[in-house]
Amino acid sequence: MVNPVSGFYKKTKEQKIKWLSANYLADDSQSITILKKYWNSDEALQKLHDDFIENTISNYYLPLGVAPNFLINDNLYTIPMVIEESSVVAAASNAAKFWLNKGGFKAQVLSTIKNGQVHFNFFGNVTDLETYFAEIKPTLISSIDAIQKNMKKRGGGLLDIEFINITDTLEGYFQLHCTFETGDAMGANFINSCLEVIASTFKNEAQSFQPFKISEAYPEIVMSILSNYVPDCLVRAEVSCPVSKLNVEGMDGAIFANKIVRAVAIAKATPRRAVTHNKGIMNGIDAVVLATGNDFRAVEAGVHAYASKDGNYTSLTHAKVEKGIFKFWIELPLAIGTVGGLTNLHPLVKFAFSLLQKPNAKQLMEIIAVTGLAQNFAALKSLVTVGIQKGHMKMHLMNILNGLNASEIEKTEAVEYFKKHPVSHSAVVNFVTNKRT
Numbered sequence: 413m414v415n416p417v418s419g420f421y422k423k424t425k426e427q428k429i430k431w432l433s434a435n436y437l438a439d440d441s442q443s444i445t446i447l448k449k450y451w452n453s454d455e456a457l458q459k460l461h462d463d464f465i466e467n468t469i470s471n472y473y474l475p476l477g478v479a480p481n482f483l484i485n486d487n488l489y490t491i492p493m494v495i496e497e498s499s500v501v502a503a504a505s506n507a508a509k510f511w512l513n514k515g516g517f518k519a520q521v522l523s524t525i526k527n528g529q530v531h532f533n534f535f536g537n538v539t540d541l542e543t544y545f546a547e548i549k550p551t552l553i554s555s556i557d558a559i560q561k562n563m564k565k566r567g568g569g570l571l572d573i574e575f576i577n578i579t580d581t582l583e584g585y586f587q588l589h590c591t592f593e594t595g596d597a598m599g600a601n602f603i604n605s606c607l608e609v610i611a612s613t614f615k616n617e618a619q620s621f622q623p624f625k626i627s628e629a630y631p632e633i634v635m636s637i638l639s640n641y642v643p644d645c646l647v648r649a650e651v652s653c654p655v656s657k658l659n660v661e662g663m664d665g666a667i668f669a670n671k672i673v674r675a676v677a678i679a680k681a682t683p684r685r686a687v688t689h690n691k692g693i694m695n696g697i698d699a700v701v702l703a704t705g706n707d708f709r710a711v712e713a714g715v716h717a718y719a720s721k722d723g724n725y726t727s728l729t730h731a732k733v734e735k736g737i738f739k740f741w742i743e744l745p746l747a748i749g750t751v752g753g754l755t756n757l758h759p760l761v762k763f764a765f766s767l768l769q770k771p772n773a774k775q776l777m778e779i780i781a782v783t784g785l786a787q788n789f790a791a792l793k794s795l796v797t798v799g800i801q802k803g804h805m806k807m808h809l810m811n812i813l814n815g816l817n818a819s820e821i822e823k824t825e826a827v828e829y830f831k832k833h834p835v836s837h838s839a840v841v842n843f844v845t846n847k848r849t
């Protein structure tokens with residue numbers, strides 16, 4: 413039985429590892445060796461990574477890949493992607509190439525409004541509360557002058573504070589719903605700082621509001637936090653071309669286009685398919701969000717909530733054929749930034765921004781939406797033609813070979829052999845075993 417540890421965070425990295433080793437890894441010195449193998453020999457670089465979070469003991473690598481040939485709004489991009497799933501970058505590259513000579517992708521930011529709420533209780537007279545809010549609103553706004561100063565210079569800041577009565581759903585529950593523009597920043601810290609000051613002003617000023625004094629019922633702050641549901645921070649990306657240009661895998665273009673439209677309709681019809689359909693989209697989106705140092709949990713949460721905004725979880729992409737033109741598009745919320753957070757700190761994030769030609773937040777929203785659309789197109793293209801496993805297993809081949817500790821010669825021979833034979837785990841094991849006997 414391991415004893416609890418106190419002040420763990422105060423220990424040095426070596427001491428932390430020693431503690432882990434003594435308490436959990438006594439029989440596994442290999443793990444400790446591996447932990448240290450993943451330390452960067454450049455001490456300053458390692459220190460930078462150590463300081464991102466608490467209790468860092470090592471680095472956890474994920475591959476950083478690039479998907480070239482993305483024509484977006486007539487600019488050619490190579491998109492950085494961080495992901496562990498073997499087929500994702502290949503699929504994105506494939507879709508980029510496919511649309512390259514068909515006009516590429518068009519993308520457009522539709523809105524950029526973020527939001528957050530001060531959640532509070534009030535069990536007194538609601539009319540008093542409404543009067544108080546109307547009176548206090550200018551003071552609430554001016555209470556964040558100092559915090560907003562720089563954001564305002566960059567064209568952002570608080571847009572409005574709305575009073576919302578949610579007592580129909582939860583007794584005594586109200587919100588100050590605050591909307592913001594945050595420019596090129598994702599803005600989480602800015603929004604949360606504003607909300608906390610607004611909340612304390614709202615609470616403090618209430619002490620001298622006469623009707624509250626008389627009734628002895630005051631608003632009680634529960635919490636103040638931004639919302640990751642950002643349905644007014646939207647981006648749209650699309651591709652289109654005549655169906656005659658869509659001949660794929662020997663399939664007639666019109667038939668292929670109709671199959672894609674049907675596949676999207678199926679994702680719209682049932683959450684079981686929609687979740688997987690959208691998961692494929694998020695393969696692309698998360699990979700770019702991670703590569704650019706953004707918060708993929710925030711994006712995931714917001715996107716999936718948006719996918720169910722009408723009460724049913726449904727497809728994020730849409731497709732139609734009209735007058736012989738195939739159109740395929742996505743619309744989704746993306747609260748991301750190109751300044752602040754890890755963006756100025758992580759050397760590989762800096763690389764990602766250089767590679768993307770230093771996009772602003774809106775351009776990055778467009779790039780990310782396009783990657784999601786491309787990923788969905790690539791998945792559906794395989795699914796409605798040859799099936800997903802052909803490409804997946806081809807990409808997974810190297811993982812299987814590495815799992816079998818294959819030599820470089822074995823790998824080269826296996827790659828050659830499996831160009832003409834279906835890849836499965838057992839087929840690869842047999843291949844390697846035969847080579848070794």
Ligand code: MEV
Nearest residue numbers: 688689691692791792800
């Ligand atoms: C796998 O990571 C993603 C797919 O399942 C997406 C889809 O089914 O559309 C291939």
